[in-house]
Amino acid sequence: MPNITVDNETLEFDGTQRLLQLCLETDVDLPHFCYHPAMSAPANCRQCLIEVGMPQINRETGKPNLDENGQPIIQFMPKLQTSCSMDAVDGMVIRTHKSSELVKRAQKDNLEFLLINHPLDCPICDQAGHCPLQNQTYKHGPEGSRFEFRKVGKPKQIDLGPNVVLDGERCINCTRCVRFTEEISKSNQLTIVERGVRNYPMTPPGVEFDEPYSMNVIDICPVGALTSKDSRFRARTWEMSKTASISTVNARGSNCYYWVKDNKIVEITPRTNMDVNEYWLADEDRLDYHKFNDNRPSGPTISGAEVTWEAAYKAVSDCLKGADGSRVQFVGSAYATVEDNYLLSKLAAAVGAATPIYLAHTEAGHGDSWLRTDDRTPNAQGCERLGFRAANAADLKSRILDGGIDVLYVMEEDPVALGLCSVADLSKVKVVLHFYNTTNQTLPAADVAIPAATAVETVGTLVNDQGLAQRLRPAKSIAGVNRTLSMEIGKCRADRHGTPFDKWYDESNLINCQPGWISLPKIAAELNVAMNYKGPRNIMAELSSANDAFAGATYEAMGEFGVRLSEIGVTA
């Protein structure tokens, strides 16, 4: 294998590799701004300069010249080189700031230049706290400034499009945003305007930055020049905790972080998973979080009257107890996790009903060949793998109207909103409903309504459209105490949730709801059906060994990036 010497340490490398990427992967934190692994390297920020040397080759023998110790003589290039634009070559020797005063000085000088026209408004900047410019200045920058003149003024508070706001003065002209629209999203909606020190990114005249992936430029912006119109000024980075989970807006299941403050979701940002979404996240994945915060229920209800959880469970079992199994229709959900749907199918089997159906939410033409899909649910594939089939709308409607259904058990769905039936149609049917939001249009028809935990409050598994099983992790707490849930939050939130080290634990905005894997076993218990699981981890362990369609999908195996399931047993 070819090798390269970095700061007197010899490393092996594979194939073609950029020097900067090689350094970053071996924990040499070379400062940089314009480089992004997914995009071309214009080498314009000049922050990643290093010393590069090659062995001196004897012209006659073609072999390296050796010094008195028998080591090859290294000839260094006269100028510092940008590590982002150079490929590693066998035998190359490089010196970074760890061993070279020259490089150290160059990094400091460059940061001094970057900061002279930067507004230094960190106290009111949303990027502060996770700002590469701020971090690298603390690590490598100069103390104070020698600049005694007026800074260059540029346009501020410019709406580039519906979701992105520009502060031209903060911009350091790394052109990452421009290259994103040129090379990644290919919308070409951004360019650099003006010249020299007055440069800043802008849309061409008459163009709005409204592509469906526009907000990615906010994440890749190494300063606070591009901020989210939706979430800016709402919380400082250090006031939030973040949870690595997956998005539930479409069937791709893009990996993301949920940012939480006071038990409310504030922002959603991408999490790198090279198998699913790489570094990116669609705008729809980021903006559809209000459903987690607003219009949430205050507790279970029977015919609209609030009751205790025990009373609600009892009422559900009363609905099911005397019913004829063939006249009970269970409706699973492509929004709910595999675990909850699995428990629902067990409940259905226990009362003698048919395998649950699920409701499809496809919107032809919505998807693209990238991260958005026609399917607007996160787990249709999971339902299919459990043997659920998409409901035939006409058939279901006629069965309701003809009185063929006595009990309609709807888990985390909204058949009225989908137009399958009206509230009046359900007047003669007993309806049990697990629901997320009070805006659920089936709610007025529900005899018993059970508030369900949303995707950011539960533990579970979703299967995306490519058959990748991925874990959903809880980002915010719900009312009441549950050991499994608390433990899972503690594991996946960096702030040690609930422990004495948790600085941001907050009692406000706790929703009185339960995940399906808590409520369904309680209902089963009322029916004297055994459904004994310690938690979703055990449910998935059972499913992964019992059902070939989920083979291998244990929590341990899914880990951070998911498990690709085999193709068997799936009819899409």
Add this chain to the structure above:
Amino acid sequence: MEEKKTKAGDWRSYQRVLLPPVKDLHKLDVYEKHEGYKALREVLTTDKWDPTSVTNEVKKSGLKGRGGAGFPTGLKWSFMPPVDPNIPRFLCCNGDESEPGTFKDRQLMEYNPHLVFEGMLIASYAMSIKTGYLYIRGEFADWITLMEEELEKAYAKGYVGKNIMGSGFSCEIVIHKGAGAYICGEESSLMSSLEGQRAYPRVKPPFPAQKGVWGYPTTINNVETLTCVPLIINKGGEWFSKIGASSHPGPVLYGISGHVNRPGVFEYPTGMLISDLIDEVAGGMRGGKKLKALIPGGSSTPILRADQIVGVTMDADSLRDAGSMMGTSGMLIMDEDVDIVSWLRRITQFYHHESCGQCTPCREGTGWLENIVTRLDEGNGQLRDLDILLDLCTQMEGRTVCALADAAAWPIRYTIDRFRSEFEAKCRPENVPSGGVLETA
């Protein structure tokens, strides 16, 4: 005192070849009567020449690029990769002439446009190129019109286009107008500009010969460089190599401006004594004033004091020894009345205005330099400003994609180095220490 020696030989009886004294030479019929397209005909139609022998003849002539860097032209041509019929290759003729103090290519385009075309065609033949771009700065509107008209005539006569002179060799020439940015004269940003993109210089490697215009092999030569090529074919590389200084031979256009009696463009061999150029060619200093300083090759080449040019000739070696560069041989002559700090302020303002803004040190540094030099010029400076200026120069030099940062830093560095007392005199009197330690940043 050592006797002044010119390397230009008997330059007083020199016969001009790039801009010969022929009336209406820009017209095709006049040009044809004066050996016009003879070199091209010889190259294309006789067995004596093939692409390799043309390149070798140019190598033999010792022709060095006239655009500023002085890179050997034949060697540059030989960097082009082997011909692959599926991969197009391009020639760019750089007529963006935007270095302050340089105005020689303009004369060639105005008075001898067909020599430019002929040079481009022969160079294209030598590198098996089928498309040559002539990039002219937009401000040269009149000459662009003229060249377009003359190019039409050359096309009509079959000197350019398909199957030239029945030889089977085809080459198109496309004239492209720039939009007036200094940076477009840098070869890689010229290519970006040609492609219709923002004129940001590109990282090298890859060099243009590997990845140039639209990602294909490209060679870029200055207008004056290419006009030398037909002469080399007509009269031989050996003839060319014997003109002027042996290490940097050939005829060259000296653009002399500033405080002389007869400023203008003059064609003479390389290796002319600077004193001869000022005193005889340019008619001596205006008003009998004393020479104070001189820029030998465009504003970014290091400035020379009057006492530094004694015995110095205009060729790469002699100027390097004197502490400067040949550059574009656009000479700025300044007499004793010039305020060097004011002059530097103007030059610094130019580089600030023209920095493309791609790389951090140049984008931010040029503005900062201008701020400080302006303050010094206005009499509000402090001695420590000089140290900061030199420090900033170090922070900029060699740390950017292209050489604009160096071009902006050198005038500052060398002006302070060679005229420090003038800067100190302009600093606020209370800030000039009487022997104390300087306040540093």
